[in-house]
Amino acid sequence: MKILMLTWEYPPRVVGGISRVVYDLSRTLRKDGHDVTVITYRDGNTPYFEDDKGVKVYRVDNYMINPNNFIDWVMQLNFNMIAKANEIMREQGLFDVIHAHDWLVAYTAKNLKNSYNIPIVATIHATEAGRNSGIHDEQQRYINDTEWMLTYESAEVVVNSNYMKGELQRLFGLPYEKINVVPNGVNLNLFNGIEKDYTFRRKYAMDNEKIILFMGRLVYEKGIQHLISAMPKVLSGYHDSKLVICGRGGMLDELKQQVDAMGISNKVYFAGYMGGKDVQKIYKVADVSVFPSTYEPFGIVALEAMLSENPIVVSDIGGLNEIVEHRVNGMKAYCGNPNSIADSILELLYDHKLCNDIVKRAKNKVRNEYNWSKIAQDTHFTYQKAICQSMAEKQKRQLEQERARRTKKTRKTENEITNLLNFKKQRQAYA
Numbered sequence: 325m326k327i328l329m330l331t332w333e334y335p336p337r338v339v340g341g342i343s344r345v346v347y348d349l350s351r352t353l354r355k356d357g358h359d360v361t362v363i364t365y366r367d368g369n370t371p372y373f374e375d376d377k378g379v380k381v382y383r384v385d386n387y388m389i390n391p392n393n394f395i396d397w398v399m400q401l402n403f404n405m406i407a408k409a410n411e412i413m414r415e416q417g418l419f420d421v422i423h424a425h426d427w428l429v430a431y432t433a434k435n436l437k438n439s440y441n442i443p444i445v446a447t448i449h450a451t452e453a454g455r456n457s458g459i460h461d462e463q464q465r466y467i468n469d470t471e472w473m474l475t476y477e478s479a480e481v482v483v484n485s486n487y488m489k490g491e492l493q494r495l496f497g498l499p500y501e502k503i504n505v506v507p508n509g510v511n512l513n514l515f516n517g518i519e520k521d522y523t524f525r526r527k528y529a530m531d532n533e534k535i536i537l538f539m540g541r542l543v544y545e546k547g548i549q550h551l552i553s554a555m556p557k558v559l560s561g562y563h564d565s566k567l568v569i570c571g572r573g574g575m576l577d578e579l580k581q582q583v584d585a586m587g588i589s590n591k592v593y594f595a596g597y598m599g600g601k602d603v604q605k606i607y608k609v610a611d612v613s614v615f616p617s618t619y620e621p622f623g624i625v626a627l628e629a630m631l632s633e634n635p636i637v638v639s640d641i642g643g644l645n646e647i648v649e650h651r652v653n654g655m656k657a658y659c660g661n662p663n664s665i666a667d668s669i670l671e672l673l674y675d676h677k678l679c680n681d682i683v684k685r686a687k688n689k690v691r692n693e694y695n696w697s698k699i700a701q702d703t704h705f706t707y708q709k710a711i712c713q714s715m716a717e718k719q720k721r722q723l724e725q726e727r728a729r730r731t732k733k734t735r736k737t738e739n740e741i742t743n744l745l746n747f748k749k750q751r752q753a754y755a
Contacts, residue, residue, distance in 0.1 A: 325707060326359045328419040328436075330405065330429035332398075334364040334381060338599070340541065341624050342425050342449055345508050352700040354378040361412065361419070363405050363432075384408050395466060402431040409436055421445055421707045427452075427467055430474035437477060443714035445706055446478040448488065450621045453495055455545055457619070472496045479710035482703070484508045484622040485643035491621075504709075506702045507643075509694040510627040518604040518632075525609035528593050534565040534673055537610035537634070539603070539625045540617075542573030547616035547639060550662050552579060554616075555588055557666035562673045565591070570606060572597045607632035612672050616657065616665055620644050627694050630654070630686035635679045637668040651678065653686040 329350055333343040350360045354377065366372060366383035374381040384404040391397040409432065413419065424433035424446045433444045452459065452467040459465050475481050475496050481503050483489050489503045522531070529535050536558065540546045548569065555567055569579070569592065576594070583592045598606060607613070613629035614637045622643035629636045630653065638644040639659040648654035655668035672679055 325421065325704070326417070326419045327353060327361070327707065328409065328422045328442075329360060329362040329425070330422065330432050331362065331364050331425040332401065332428040334362055334383075336370060337365065337367040340449075341508070341622070344624060345447075345449070346425055348509060348511060348696050349700060349703060350379045351377060352696040353704065356700055356704070358704070361416075363408055363412075365401055382408055382412065393463075395463060398428050399431065402429065402435075405429065405432040406435050410439075413440065418442060421710055423447065423703075423707075424474060424478070425449065427470040427474055430470050430477075433474065434477050441714070441718065443479040443710040444474075444477055445480045445482060445703075445710050446474050447482040447484075448475065448492060449484070450488075450619075451491060451495060454491055454619050454621070468495070475502075478502075479713045480504055480706050482506050482706055485646050487642045487646065488621045504702075504706045506699060506706065507694060508622050508624050508627070509696045509699045510624060510631055510690060512631070512691060512695055514628065515604055515608065515632050518601075518608055520608050521605050522609070524602075524605050528568045528595060528606075528609075529566040532564050534562065534611040535609060536565055536567045536669060537570065537606060537613045537629075538567065538615070539570045539598070539606075539613065539629075540615065542569070542571050542575045542579060544575065545617060545619040546571075546573075547618045547660065548575070548579060549582060550618075550660055551614050551616045551665060552582055552586070552588075552592065553662035554666040554669070555591060556586060557663065558669050558673075559588065559591055561666070561670045565611075565669075565673065567592045568595055568606070568610070569593065570595045570598045570603075603628075604632070607634050610634055612637060612669055614665065614669065615639070615644060616659075617641065617644060618660055623647065626654075627690050631690045633683045633687060635672050635682045636686070637665060637672065647689075651682070653682055653689050655682070 329346055331342055331346045333339045335343055335347050350362055354360045361380045363382045366385050370383055372383050387400040391400055418440055419442055422433050422436055422442050422444045424444055426449050436442055437444050451471060452464050456464055459468050475498055483492060483503055483505055484507050486505055489505055492498050492503055538548055538551055542548055558565055583589055607629055613634045615623060615626055617639050620642040626636055626638055626644055626647055636654040637657055638648050638654060640656040641659045648656055650656040655672060657668045658664040
């Protein structure tokens with residue numbers, strides 16, 4: 325199968341979780357024998373074309389004019405993605421299916437579908453209404469409407485959790501059978517050969533301190549503000565603990581002010597953005613990982629922590645709520661409740677047997693349910709559904725056109741007969 329992936333981020337460009345999903349899915353589909361092409365945004369000095377272990381990656385610039393706002397920037401990006409896709413198909417032939425990742429590539433997908441009659445499979449990784457707890461301004465409304473348009477134009481829609489399936493049905497009124505739940509996954513070899521590096525650990529905490537790790541973007545929906553609010557109770561129960569925050573985002577200054585105001589600056593370390601091997605190393609040396617999101621469609625970081633043999637605490641919301649079973653393969657806390665977050669952290673810090681049991685069961689769950697081989701097969705099945713549906717619709721249109729042509733021909737014949745009879749009557753009357 326020839327597959328076209330459309331995404332605004334692909335490694336080394338990483339903005340959110342889409343980048344890793346497209347990267348792992350594309351490479352796994354390529355291993356399964358499919359021809360995979362990715363069109364994405366060119367960030368920095370990355371090459372315009374890259375053969376990434378068989379995955380053909382084409383990167384495009386934005387236009388050389390300054391956009392008025394982010395919406396205009398996205399639209400300009402789509403113009404260049406359409407041009408690149410047309411160029412590729414002129415040289416290499418048509419694709420069997422277009423896989424569009426989120427609203428940022430919606431117009432490219434729609435244009436190519438209508439131009440070449442190629443079915444779209446759209447993955448909605450998150451919704452604008454979910455991220456913002458509703459729609460509050462015109463930009464959010466535009467994004468929400470674009471998400472709806474993409475799901476409407478798609479033959480099949482993919483989401484990563486049952487929570488997201490319910491959200492799309494509620495927001496967009498999609499038919500139940502059109503939405504396919506295919507979870508995200510994690511590279512099962514991610515931590516192979518990665519051991520605890522105590523020299524690396526000492527950059528962030530003293531040997532006697534337990535590291536409580538947060539990994540993610542510093543934005544409101546990730547709930548980091550609630551984890552910081554939980555720290556006084558954690559420290560009163562376990563003084564030798566330290567919160568290490570890995571990530572970047574618009575809330576950084578606000579969070580630092582929160583830490584200063586609470587008087588716990590010596591117990592909270594802002595490590596900044598982490599990439600490459602440092603991510604694996606920090607997971608390995610951490611004692612507890614906490615993901616206190618207020619909105620989380622899935623949560624790949626939770627899978628990474630589980631695979632690294634790190635006990636986790638998550639909010640009882642969204643995809644995280646489906647991944648974790650309380651006190652079985654992780655701990656849950658009430659969403660947005662610092663007191664509940666602190667209780668779960670303290671229980672893990674004190675109960676070593678519980679930690680060990682959770683770690684074992686969590687790792688087995690990730691290996692069995694969230695491996696990319698299974699996910700790629702499920703995604704391929706969704707592609708087949710979309711192609712079959714597209715072919716059925718094409719045949720239906722052809723039948724309707726043929727029926728219309730025959731009806732037109734029949735009417736033409738009937739008119740000719742009627743005219744002939746009228747002519748005969750006129751001749752007889754004249755005679």
